[in-house]
Amino acid sequence: MPRVAVLGIESTAHTFGCGVALDDGRILSNVNSTYTPKVGGIHPRESSQHHSSVAPQVVRRALEEAGLSFEEIDAIAVTLGPGLGPCLRVGATIARALSIVHGKPLVPVNHAVAHIEIAKLATGLEDPLIVFVSGGNTIIASYSDGRYRFFGETLDLALGNMLDSFAREAGLPHPGGPKVEELAQRGTKLLRLPYIVKGQDISLSGLLTAAIKLLKEGCRLEDLCYSVQEYAFDMLAEVAERALAYTEKKELVLTGGVARNRELQRKLRIVAEEHGASFGVVPPELAGDNGAMIAWTGALAYKHGVVVEVEKSYVKPRWRLDEVDVPWVEG
């Protein structure tokens, strides 16, 4: 099969992105535009309006930077889920239109699978235990017989969502995660918070409630940021460690937006080392939602015949990771 070039479109939540990837693993472009709310968290409607307004220029620039025209693109890949419905529909609508106008096949991509595939590509790890943490996801998974399967996940809030919500309560601007990380470095006192691990899953909502309560009682913000991170990351590290021991995988990869957090990286690196596993982190520019990861996953899928008819390309806001066949992964 000659070289395959795929254009990928991402619009799951606050980022509209477009990238071009080749099937040999080269990322030719990765252009992203992120909606930042003036107050509060992500408003789905406002975010989708942002996506609609930036989409044409983002797609155009992705092609320009890749140095390709539509004629040289073999397929259009798009995230169909999971994510926010109004946001997903913007990306899907554009991808369908491009597919029809240029006569290119449409490739459905699962957002979580894309975060995993781009991390594997960037780190060179082949069969890792996966820790995928972002604003909307907190998943520990690994490949087994044709699919990525869940080992553990959050029972309520996603890690990034919890950190952002806490930051918002503390008056820190969106996205609050990086601010919390910065303040945590100046924390000195570990405050007592709920530590909730249920089997292979973690729960973060009680931690958030308790932290907000301490915040209102006037605890030092730096100590709180430190404690919130410490508890949340330790819970995640404990489950990741259990997963590593259980699955006996020899690699551990950290991906998703929260993968940028250095303290989380440090803890998981120790977990991996303790179990003789190699450790990899997705690079910062590919950590958050981005178009390149959709393009790359699209290239993998397209080469294995995964396409969808435009008429059937519904968005799936609750499309679970373990519902997706990944025929390109070798068992």
Place this chain on the structure above:
Amino acid sequence: MTYLGLKGELIKKGAEAELYKVTFLGLPAILKRRVPKPYRARELDEYIRRTRTAHEVTMMLHARACGVPVPAIYDVDPDEGVIVMEYIPGPTLRELTSRGVDVKPIFRLVGFYVGRMHRGQVVHGDLTPANIVVPEAEKPFFVDFGLSERTGELEALGTDVHLMLRALESTHYLKVKELFNSFLEGYREVMGARAEEVFKKVLEIRRRGRYVEERRAKVR
């Protein structure tokens, strides 16, 4: 490693603890030691190890009092994170299942004993086939009560059963249905009508997870 002059051979390094095969007063025994975790802040680490060790012992005794096979406790030292217990020879249920042995009758028994635990307000908290040891031609023994809870709440019982289902799905997914049905059969035998409530809860917990197909109908 030595503890009370006991020298042992490391037989398993789990996620949380190390297991050593030792001889305790002439009896073959398992020494379980919760090791310090270098990634955790020291205070939190000590707190977790101490409380989980003491808690595990208490819960093993509760389970035993419910008529559930668990290893006998020989000694405990929470500050050291150490428990010395009876050695149960045999593969784990996880190993047994992977070998292709017909484990349906064992899963029925597992369900039966989990029913006994639940009826006695003992929730295991980490109920997976890897935490069940099956000696030859005998009843299954339950180990690893570190995350267990003393409660009869439907939510906790459901979480326990849900975990068993999830563990089956992640490693033995081809046999999930028949094995889980055997489990439920044994569970019903003890729990009676309450079993159906628990099972309803399991489905609810499943739907509560993020991005679950079954949840769509409810949301729309």
